[in-house]
Amino acid sequence: MSLLRTGMNISFGLLSKFAQVSYPANELKQKNKIHDYSQFVxxxxxxxxxxxxxxxxxxxxxxxxxxxxxxIILQLDGILCKYQVEKIDYYSDPSDMWIALLKQVAVK
Incomplete structure (x- = not known):
């Protein structure tokens, strides 16, 4: 029984170390990109x-x-404004055209 218990402890110990190496928490976080449209008209x-x-x-x-x-960074009436995309829908044609609901956030 003690051999079985020792074997299980080693297996669980290796499994937990493998899980930590394979899935580090900092790689699971996704960074939000900033898209600068301030030079667009x-x-x-x-x-x-x-x-x-x-x-x-x-x-x-x-x-x-x-x-x-x-x-998304915009220049509206000569003022730089920063917005966060709440929802976005891409058109089918052209495929790179979209409409988005934006919420203003503080510029830092």
Whole structure:
């Protein structure tokens, strides 16, 4: 019985060490990307429709790889603004065109 118990302890010990090496916690976290649209022209390159009461707005633009929780930097009326993507839907044609619900966040 003690041999069996010792063997199980070694197996569980190796398993837990293997699990720690294979799946470190810092690799499981996904970083939010920042997409800089501050040099793009409002009305030509993108459209932004503010929802004033909620510090939110809808943006239609072009670009790939934008996901919910990412950030978008815009220049609106000469002021740099930072928004976080709450929802985004890509058009089927063209496939890099999208509409997103953005929420304004503090610029740091």
């Amino acid at each position: 409002l009305g030509s390159d993108f459209v932004f429709e503010p929802l004033h009461e909620e510090m939110k707005g809808y943006m239609t633009g072009m670009g790939k790889g934008i996901k919910p929780s990412d950030y």
